[in-house]
Each structure stands twice: as structure tokens, then as C-alpha cells.
Amino acid sequence: MEIKSLHHVAIIASDYERSKEFYTQVLGMQIMQEIYRADRQSYKLDLAINGQYLIELFSFPAPPARPSRPEATGLRHIAFAVDDIVKSVAYLSSKKIESEPIRIDEFTGKKFTFFSDPDNLPIEIYEG
Template sequence: MELKKLHHVAIIASNYQLSKAFYTEVLSLEIIKETYRESRDSYKLDLGLNGEYIIELFSFPNPPERVSRPEAAGLRHLAFEVGDIEKSIKELETKGVSCEPIRIDEITGKRFTFFADPDDLPLEFYEV
């Protein structure tokens, strides 16, 4: 087996337009392609970061809720690397998104914080 890199993460939004605005306007991810699949009554939005395909954002009619806090079983969170955590937090706050207090990774000594997308999916800024 030859794994080369993580290709993408798939997210199902309860409110597609709200999540689309969050990921493209708040986090400034690039729209690569948007597809409406009539047979599924579903959108698929391919999003990129710095030219790299990273997220598939889906809509489905009435998706079931899922426990999403970082300590729940399953996918813990999605982390974005940032160069200046305070600047990144301020940018989110100007767009109405609040962050948890900055923490220090006890293993690496690096700073990080959590915030949430419109469906309360835990997202992280990790300063490098």
C-alpha cells in the first residue's frame, strides 16, 4: 500500500447555503467546483486551500444530527495550520465567529484554539 497524502475531508451540512458561506467567506476557501445532483437532491461543493483540493461539502435533505465535540468518538476535529494565531482569531471575530481561549499543546509547545462551523463541527487553528 502506498498512501501519498490525505486527499480530502467530506462534510455534510444541515444548511448548505450557510455552510457554503462559512467555508468560502469566513475561512476563504476556494470554490473548485459546485455540482447539483438532482437524483439525490444534493449539492457537492469542492473546496480548495492554496490550490490544494481539501474539502467536499455536501447537502442532503434532513441529515441526522451527530455528536461533534472534540472528545466524542469518531472524527475529533479538522485543523488548519496558521502562522499567527492571534491575527487568525481576530479575523474570525470580525466575521462573527468566536474562538475558545488559546491553549498550548503539551507535547509540541505550539499554540492552538478551537471554533465551530455552522453545524458545530469542531475546527482548529494550529500555529506553526
């Protein structure tokens, strides 16, 4: 098997409209398509960054909570590349989104930090 690239990350939101607003209005992702699947009582929202399909955002009736921190087994976080981390953190702050202090990757020397989506999913931004 030869993997060519990451195709997408799927996220189930506890409050679909709140998460849809966060990913589109705060993070600036573009909506590719939105489908309501009546048989599942579920929305599926395909989101892109710079035209690249990246995230499937789902709603389901009463999804169970999943442990995330500290260091629970499973998907640890999603990460996005940014050109200027200080500017990105200031932007998040202007939207009342707290981020952790900026750190330096000990292996690459690059700056990074974490913040959370509306369901406390850890999101990393990485300068580079």
C-alpha cells in the first residue's frame, strides 16, 4: 500500500451549529457541501482549506463524550500550519479563544501552541 496524502479528518460535534460556526467563521474553512442524512438524523459538512478537502464535520443525536486529556488513547490532536504564530494567537484571542503559551519544538526549532474547538478537541497551530 502506498499512501499518497491525508484525505480528511472526521469530527463529531456535540453542537453542530456551534462547531460549524467555529470551523467556518473562526478558522475560515470553506464549505464544500452540506448534507442532511435523515435516516441518521445527522448532518455531514465537508470543509476545505485553500480548496483542499480536509474535515468532515458530523452531527448525531446525543453522541457520547470521548476522553481527550490528559493523553488519552486515540487521536491526540489535529494540527494546522500557519505563517505567523504570534499573529494567529492574537487572532484567536480576539475571538475569545484561549491558547496555551507558545512553545518551541525541541527537534525543529519551530513555534507551536494548542487551543480547543467547541468540544474541547485539541488543535495545534504550527509555524512553518
